[in-house]
Amino acid sequence: MNIFETYLDKIIDLIKKANQDNLITLPENLSGINVDIPPSKFNCDMSTNVAMVLSKPNNKSPIEVAEIITNIIKENDENIDDIKIEKPGFINLKFKKIFWNNFLKTIINQKNYGSNTLKDSKKYLVEFVSANPTGPLHVGHCRGAILGDVISNLLTFNNHKVTKEYYVNDYGNQIIHFTKSVYFRIREILFKEKFPIDNKDLYPGDYLVDIAKNIIEQNKGINFDNFDSISKDLTKLSVQESIKLIKFNLNNLGISHDNFASETDIVLNNEVDQVVDKLKKDQFVYLGKIKAPEGEDSKNWVEREQLLFKSTDFGDDKDRALQKTDKSWTYFASDVAYHNTKLKRNFDVLINILGADHAGYIKRITSVVEALSGDKNKLICKVSQLVKLIKDGQPFKMSKRKGDYITVEDLISEVGKDATRFIMLSRSNDVELDFDFTKVKEKSKDNPLYYVQYCYARISSVFRNLDKSINDKIEVSNYDFKYTDDEIKIFKKISQWPKCVDVATAKLEPHRIPVYLYELASEFHSYWNMGRADVTKRFIEKDNTIKDEKIVFLKVVSNIIKNGMNIIGVETPEKM
RNA sequence: GCGCUUGUAGCUCAACUGGAUAGAGCGCCUGACUUCGGAUCAGGAGGUUCUGGGUUCGACUCCUAGCAGGCGCACCA
The missing domain is CATH 3.30.1360.70 (Arginyl tRNA synthetase N-terminal domain)
Incomplete structure (x- = not known):
């Protein structure tokens, strides 16, 4: 309503x-x-x-x-x-007051108050995370992961059908380097050979040792003498181990994907050839050369004739290569094929969540989806901006080279899943975010998570003191309540919840949810404190009963907090 | 050089897709626990919304030209 x-x-x-x-x-x-x-x-x-x-x-x-x-x-x-x-x-x-009484009567036992049931249900595909399967997730992946998850939750809350998908880039040079790294770790364990630490193509991280151990243990039949003879199997095993790690990380963030799509599968199923043929037929592909961009690096430019996609037809600043000079497909080509498989699955809307460093990729991928589908608004890309880590007021730098970056596990064990999710979501996804470890751990007003949770816990405590449960269905026969402006102020806020959900969904801006919940919690805390001076503002009467109008009031507030926190994917504890 | 993006109080950020006198938190100052949970609340100070032009009844929001930060810019993924 x-x-x-x-x-x-x-x-x-x-x-x-x-x-x-x-x-x-x-x-x-x-x-x-x-x-x-x-x-x-x-x-x-x-x-x-x-x-x-x-x-x-x-x-x-x-x-x-x-x-x-x-x-x-x-x-x-x-x-x-x-x-x-x-x-x-x-x-x-x-x-009039009767309006608010009727309003409460309508929403009191509505389970999904705020969700938009009027609009058509659509089929969405949300692709997010899609980090290279070469190791565990680090903090940089975290924000996009949470953003994608909560956008999915928002859509689901509004009765849309959502498939959450992870695109596994298990093809190409980086995976070969990764597999080689695993191979050298295996030889290090089995044959006591030193890991070639100076080889800059290899991945130095310690987690590779664990991956190597797991592979050795589970594949006793394999002979690890020669890389070339086992490279195919080893790639598969290494990627599997990597995905296992990533799923573990995601799980700890409260995230699960419905589907993991493999780049290798797409290439091996000739999806790329098919989609390129299709684009050729529609004259979006030609053999040509990319001109050097204006500026300093044009000196070393080598013009090469290769298969190009006409993304300039769709507003991109240059056409994009589909094929390398050795005739193998580029990453872009297999991604085009991947997006074509998305289209074949008949989704109404495709959503991609990208990190800030991939924003330059948006134009070409939306261009190709438009070329393939004829629909300009088929693919929507959302960018999650950088997270600046701060500890004790000092910025916290990570170095990928040394392998000393902060992982999702570090983050979760330090501050917890809920605080991480709430803080990461509390800002618009396209502004950079300061993530202050010290503050996020604080259990005070500084931390908006606890501020909102505390509101829920306070309401729970009232129910507890009355030997009732906050989850009970409320049965009230007479809605002729005499609320004052202090209560109505909060009902006004409550009436704005569907609008908040609506805008957050339409614009795919989940940060509006935590912002709203904070405001609602604030008004509730304010009301609560009125009870100190004014007995009529307290919930529990002297004879340990509660008036119907007060229990209705508590119930609608707690419902919204519960729903909102569910969308964000954080707990609402009844005691803190 | 080009593209994308951000610029709002000392700091971190909101502003409901063009609305009214731009709002919160932190920090600073003053106050409230014999209270249903003080992890809370009440009050005060703090602004030329980066700059210049334009669009209109009306602009933080849209257009345009700049300035400043961030990200990206070949066959990497």
Whole structure:
């Protein structure tokens, strides 16, 4: 139940009727009309700009139009307690208490209050993480992983069908280097040969020793004398071990993918040849040369004739190579094939979550998806910006070369899954984020996770003191409550939850959820503290009972916190 | 050189997809526990939304030209 949508519809119906009665003229397009949350300084519950939008077609000032419309609303809506016209031409509505009572009655036992059940259910594919299977996840992967997971949760909450997918880049040179690294670690263990630490192509990390041990133990039949004779099998085993590590990391972050798509499979199934043929037929592919870019590095430029995709047709700044000079496919080519397999699976919308360092890739991949599907909006890419780690006020640098980067495991064991998720989500995904270890560990107001959880725990404690459970269904027969403005202030906030979910989903901006929950928690804490001075603001009566209006109040607040925290993927403990 | 992205209070960030006098937290200052959980609350100070132009009833938001930071820019993945 989104009261803002309900009222927008109501107002549009009213002005359409007024138009038929020749009271006002309507513009061709009504899409500029909004129903919004008014700034808090106005003592009202809802506001609309309708008069401003209708001002021009009616040749009247917004105030004059507003006067006509307020009269119409007054005559037709029994829920309005007060209606005011404000300066530029806003119409501000204030509801009667009965409106809020009915509102609570509607949402009290709604399990997914806030989810949008009206819109069509769509099939989404969300691809995220897709880190190279050459070792455990580090902190850099973390934000994108959480972002993708929560976007999926948001879509699911809104009744969409979501498939979460991980693209495994188990093909190409890096995997060969990785497999060789495993091989040398195996020889180190079996034959006491020193690992060639100076070879810069190899992966030095200690986790390779464990991978090597596992492979030796589980494959006693294999002869490790010659790399070439076992390279194929060893690649498979090494990638498997790597994925096992990554799944373990993801699991500790509370993330599980539905599907792991393998690049090798795509190449071996000739998907690349097929998709390139298709693009050729549609004239999106040609044999040509990429020109050197303007600037300093043009001196060493070597022009090569190769198979190119015309991404410039779609706004990219240069065409992109599909084939290397040795005729093997580029990474881009197999990714094109991969995206073609996504299209073949008939999803309505594809979403890719990328790290900031891959933002330059977006144009070419959206271009090719448009070329293949004819739909410009088929693929949406979201970028997760860098996380700056800070400890004791000092930035924390990682070095991949030395292999001394901070892993997801380090992070989780240090600050925990919930705090990591909440903090990583609390900022818009396209701004850099400071992640302060010291603060995130603090159990105080500095840490918004605990602030919101504490709200839930406080509500739970009321139920506990009454020998009830916060999870009980609420049965109230009479909704004739006498709430004051202090409670209604929170109901207003509650009425805004569906709007928050709606915007967060439409824009794929999950940070709006923790921001909203923080605000709701803040208003609740504020109310709670009123109880110190004012006995009527307390929940539990002297005879250890609770009034129906108070239990309804607690229930709707706790429901939203529970739902919101579920979307974020963090716990709501009843005791802290 | 080009592309993408960010720029809002001393610091970290919001601002509901163009709305009203731009909001929170931290830090600073003052106050509240014989209270249903003080991991909390009440109050104060703090702003030319990077700059210049434009679009309109109305701009932090859109367009344009700059400035500053970040990321990226061949057959790596």
